[in-house]
Amino acid sequence: MRLDESAMNIPINLNDYTPTILVVDDVPANLDVMVAHLQQENIELMVALSGEEGLELAKAKLPDLILLDIMMPGIDGYETCRRLKSDPLTADIPVVFLSAKSDEIDVEKGLNLGAVDYINKPFSLPILRARLNNHLALKHKSDMLIQLACTDELTRIANRRHFDLIFEREWLRAQRNQTRLSLLMIDVDHFKQYNDHYGHGEGDRCLKQVARALTVELHRPADLLARYGGEEFVVLLPETDFEDAEFIANQLAAAVEKLAIAHKKSTCAPHVTISIGLASQLPGSQASRQQLLKQADRSLYKAKNSGRNQVYGTMSAINEAPAAN
Template sequence: MTNPEGSNKQMITEMMTAHEPQDTLVLIVDDVATNIQILADTLKDKHHIIFATSGSEALKMAARHEPDLILLDVMMPDIDGFAVCKQLKEDPRLQDIPVIFVTALSEVEDETKGLDLGAVDYITKPVSPPIVRARVRNHLQLKYQRDLLRRIALLDGLTGIANRRHFDDVYEREWRRAQRQGTSLSLVLADIDFFKGYNDHYGHQAGDACLRNVARGVCEQIHRPADLAARFGGEEFICMLPDTPTEGAEEVAERIREAVEALALPHAASAIAPHVTLSLGVATALEPVTTSAEALLKLADEQLYTAKKAGRNQVRTAILPAGSVTS
């Protein structure tokens, strides 16, 4: 587990010192085998190469492999390159993949059309291997830096874990997936007990350090790739647990509570313990197709409130009834 406190600085340093990305995957699309061979021989020393010989095959390959860059011919027998590019740019998963047209069409109108459709570059045949290598390298570097900036934008600036915007985006996708597949989805909402008193007693700089330590404690209890821990706002943290029934979510919440308590961060302003503690609310949707994402969030918040009313430093759990919606 990386230290959340240093993650922003580390990624910014990586971005500023980025060289050519390694292990990149390039999709070459051309209906002429010799053209594919020339491009593959030009790039194979530094990139992994896959290829397609038609527009329809290119779309399937792009969806399956999500390459880092696509070299795309225009004139193909089934779907031409312009149509392929248009479909790629309409797909949210594929729209950020750089597309370079490699074609015998050399008219200004053709190049303009390709760039207007979203391609990042236009190379005319016969190709010059040094030019191809340079342009591929440059566009991969730009993509790498854009991806880093996008990742940084999804992190909480103080703690280095996912921010509310990232959580909202992922939660929406996972909710829809749970609805399609009929699987359960659980949320764990946590709040630092008496955090205002902590800030008043120790100062905001110490409060920031406390938030970073708690964020680390929360993240260390999230083990599965699909699970997500985020700063929800202020001193609140939230964990999204796909495919997780109530018992599993309650177990995760209890682990988080114990992990933060084990940090033994002094809290002289707490009314319940001499150290920092968490109150947590757990909510599970067993039938997402008949409920709403907003209702599950509301239920988690209600359970958090119940935990606080019951004395804090504890977990309270509920299952979202079928048909629940927010008002």
């Protein structure tokens, strides 16, 4: 998940929340009934006529809830549910079975597959609505908690925990697809002096402005900016080679300079600047994820040691032999 500004806009009022429900049923007439019943509600509906189509739609649209029939030609509802739950992308979407199969053993099977509820056909419309509303409210709360757990409180960008998760995922993807991956470690120059001189309130404001400027400068959906800690930021650039990463790094540095935040105690400029360490992973490299991170850190150290307010990166050092452990 990329944490952009729109994703941060969590609706506080449940009335502003328009959940999406995917209804999967092989009988078009059943779908028509559901659409007719649920359409008046503040709900967006999508329909699929088979388990396969349901899986495709679920992955593409990530609905807030899936109403799933069991008896369908092709893959049945149980198998559809099993596949939804085994895919990390769709595993957290609540599934509600809606089925004419009402034996205890069927209900138990459905719930054991991870469904949050099992409703028998024919159903009572008010009870169906009430149950769906309860499940949607829970899903909404859980989405908000996940969002909070991924977000840095001060800057509202991704936090280090979220970065670690995405870095691991992108790292595996790059290995699998033999693509390049670059990392930028960013440090606000002489930030301690800034804080000491202007006070912590201004320090916080400065970090927020820097985070905002960096966010605006990163245009591609897969790029991830996170607060790494204190005045340190990290940028993950999937499918990006050294030259492109260097270009982006220079743009980020320019964007921060353009903020022109006065910094009387800086020795590099009269305003706030950043140092950036760059590390780029070559396809097929044996270096580990931790080594790439360490390399970016070393580059940052060199950028700071060479007078700050600059980008430092090396490509060659990446092809190190893997660590013995």
